[in-house]
Amino acid sequence: MISQHWSRDWLLYLLPNAGPSGADAKEYDMKVQHLLLGLAASSLLGSVAVASRPAENGRSSLELKEFMGHVMQRNAEQVWAWTALEIDKDGERYTRPQNDQDWENAESDALTLQELTYSLRNSRAIAVRDPRWVEHIDRVRVAARQSADAAERKDFQALLLAANALNDACVSCHLAFAPQLEGGIPAYPGT
Ligand code: HEC
Numbered sequence: 001m002i003s004q005h006w007s008r009d010w011l012l013y014l015l016p017n018a019g020p021s022g023a024d025a026k027e028y029d030m031k032v033q034h035l036l037l038g039l040a041a042s043s044l045l046g047s048v049a050v051a052s053r054p055a056e057n058g059r060s061s062l063e064l065k066e067f068m069g070h071v072m073q074r075n076a077e078q079v080w081a082w083t084a085l086e087i088d089k090d091g092e093r094y095t096r097p098q099n100d101q102d103w104e105n106a107e108s109d110a111l112t113l114q115e116l117t118y119s120l121r122n123s124r125a126i127a128v129r130d131p132r133w134v135e136h137i138d139r140v141r142v143a144a145r146q147s148a149d150a151a152e153r154k155d156f157q158a159l160l161l162a163a164n165a166l167n168d169a170c171v172s173c174h175l176a177f178a179p180q181l182e183g184g185i186p187a188y189p190g191t
Contacts, residue, residue, distance in 0.1 A: 059124035067120060075116055076166060078109040079147055083156075083163040096156050103154050110147035110162070117141040128177070136173035143169050 062071070082102070084095045097103045120126065121137050143166035150158035174181040 057124070059122055060119055061125045062123070064123075064126045067123070067126065071116060072113075072120070072170075075109065075113045076170065079106075079113055079144070079166060080163055082106045082109070082151075083160045094156075094160070096159075097151070097154070103151050106159065107148050107151035110144050110151055113166075114141055114144035114148060117144065130177075132176055133173075136169065136176065139169040139172070140166065 060067075081095065082097055086093055086095055097106050117137050117140050121134065143162055146165060147159060147162035150156075150162050171182055
């Protein structure tokens with residue numbers, strides 16, 4: 001936390017060689033005071049609050065439910081939107097990337113999802129010890145990578161396959177760790 005305890009010496013300790021000596025020192029002290037006042041004010045606004053939470057160590061603390069509902073789902077929907085099946089009175093058709101910009105965007109959406117798998121894997125808040133957990137995350141990553149590759153090649157069939165593989169990857173992890181989301185695991189016939 002920023003507090004009145006900050007002193008010029010403390011700042012000079014942080015910024016070696018930063019302070020002048022002799023005649024310029026007084027003016028420098030005033031500048032330091034202004035700086036400290038500015039820092040104190042900004043700490044009131046909360047903009048330096050992160051400095052007081054170094055324990056996160058650069059890793060996410062977003063809870064799993066929030067990550068899934070707000071981050072994973074939203075980004076997967078963007079990927080799936082490029083291969084959505086539309087049905088109306090004129091028949092069925094896929095919404096598909098129409099031009100170079102669309103293909104670029106489809107690739108960006110897939111790469112965003114791919115990167116999110118690293119976020120999930122390295123989260124501080126979500127630490128599941130079961131080894132299948134990581135395998136399921138990897139499966140999402142592979143599907144996202146395939147989607148990005150397909151978009152780069154402008155290969156719609158491959159994009160479609162990757163979208164299905166992505167869906168399978170989400171569903172299979174849910175079946176393993178949150179079966180209620182997918183309507184439960186189907187009962188074995190005869191049981
Ligand atoms: C590594 C396992 C795993 C993978 C992969 C996974 N999920 Fe999940 N997901 C879970 C678990 C576990 C929950 C239940 C979280 C809870 O309720 O605390 C969940 C919950 C959800 C929820 C419900 C969130 C809420 O608000 O209740 C959505 C939506 C979701 N996941 C979407 C996805 C999508 C889309 C994908 C694939 C792109 C995906 N998930 C991949 C494990 C996974």
